[in-house]
Amino acid sequence: MSEPIGIEIKNLFKIFGARGRDFIDAINRGMTKQELNDQHRHVLGLRDINISIPAGEIQVVMGLSGSGKSTLIRHINRLIDPTAGEILIEGTDVVKMSPETLRAFRMRKTAMVFQKFGLLPHRTVIENVGYGLEIQGVDAAARNKTAMRWIERVGLLGFETKYPAQLSGGMQQRVGLARALANDAPILLMDEAYSALDPLIRYDMQTVLLDLQREVRKTIVFITHDLDEALRIGDRIALLRDGSVIQQGTGQDIVLNPADDYVANFVQHVDRGKVLRVGSVMEPLNGASLPEAVVRSDLSLAEALRDMMTRGIQNLGVHDPNGTPVGQLSMQRAIAVSAGA
């Protein structure tokens, strides 16, 4: 299994149009997307993106349509060339790679899952899953063996000789996921991978991804417009609006401390009790003795509340997953935070 590697995105700009490069200074001086479009007929895709993605974590990039999130993920394997900026992976700038190096990089280091699956309709499931390996020059026997392993892992055993058109959307995306995983690339790029699926299947596929991630530990960049999805699977979230990052941090950060009204508006409908963890809302012990009943810091607020209710107590002690006491949570505080105070 490949070791996870981090991704460093630095000062990335994308301006669509023939003379994009000429307008970077103007954008830096504060020209808006609207002005650029009205005055110069160029479209601002990304403005000064800086994201540092640690190895082995799930980075969610979230935004509404037109925010530039799909453009951003396509820069990581350079399906789109940036106007300016750097993307450093293992110390190499993807932007400066020669076509041959880039091809090798795509082959070995990245794999991608697409919103509309991007499967080859004339190939069976097993041939689709083995596509990346086929491109790498792996012989048929070896690639079918690997493909079968992943087909089984995503729950499609028995469907390997079917064509994509014979499968439902959820199953097709399992094929897409298996194809990406069969490559064993350390970086997994998921472009709105679950947006085309209905809610139940989507939840299911999120579970599949989280389970897999515990096993294979990849650096995953996950694009979505769904906040619940972002909060559920993202170790870290970057919020994109009009091509700029307006806030980045953990899901807890974003829900508890929204950077501006736009983000606040975005997160106001979130079920805070379910999303927030005890660890992010607890109060320090301040020398007080730890209450008798203790819970783990990664328990959700709603579960902690339920716990207090059933036990009929007002205070919970909190310890981290290693068992070290780290704080306490009063029922009053828990209710206040759940209610959005």
Next chain:
Amino acid sequence: MTWFNKFPQLDDGFLRDLKKVIDDGFRSFTRNYGDAIESIFEPLRHFLVWSENLLTNTPWPIILIVIAAIAWFASRSIKIVLASIITLCLIGAFGMWDDTMKTISMILTSTLLAIAVGLPIGILMSRSDRVQAFVNPILDVMQTMPSFVYLIPVVMLLGIGKVPGLIAVVIYAIPPMIRLTNLGIRQVDGEVLEAADAFGSSKWQRLVKAELPLALPTIMAGINQTIMMALAMVVIASMIGVQGLGQPVLKAISNQYFTLGLFNGLAIVGIAILFDRISQAWGQRLQKHRGGGHV
């Protein structure tokens, strides 16, 4: 007011000279390079002669079996197989077997040539809007220019015979092959191509593993059109010495033999329908994976 009633045309003498200069130029080009150009097409002539001999010298039952087998493997439809056999038997019974074989040989050769030339041109066109803008008007000319007009230079260069006939047929029949290859590749789903790129496909791998297979149904429609147009050209090509079903028709026209013309015309229709059904059924079978039916 003469300029108002009669279109002011260029001076008669000038026009005469212009035509003369162009004609003389082309004639001397023909004298100087005709042989060289003819030798370029020599392999083509060999292939034509070979395929014609093959089809006319093979005993008819074998041909019948081979065509029935091709019809079966392409369509898997017993109806199409039976229709093919009956059509060919009728053609044979009415004394047109040999001419039909010559025509089929011509059609097969010109279709193969049209695919061999048209496919790469179509691919190039799909790659670049500039190439498309350049090739499209040429295809328009090829499709609308009366075929007699380009028969003249072809005959001047290569004389009368199979090869000039073949070239005339290909010029007429190749545009749909090129156009539909171009269209088919341009219509391929962008996300599938992105996926091919994202896994590190080279340009060639992307072409043969994604673009061409996905464009294949459209390309097959182009091949089908090419075959049909090649058949339509058979009579005209017979004017410059192409043998086959066209020649009796030509004879019928000049001598007013109505029945002779009708029989041979119907034979052309017969093999046209046969080729059409077989190639279409094959095209459809290639798309069986698109078939629905969720499991």
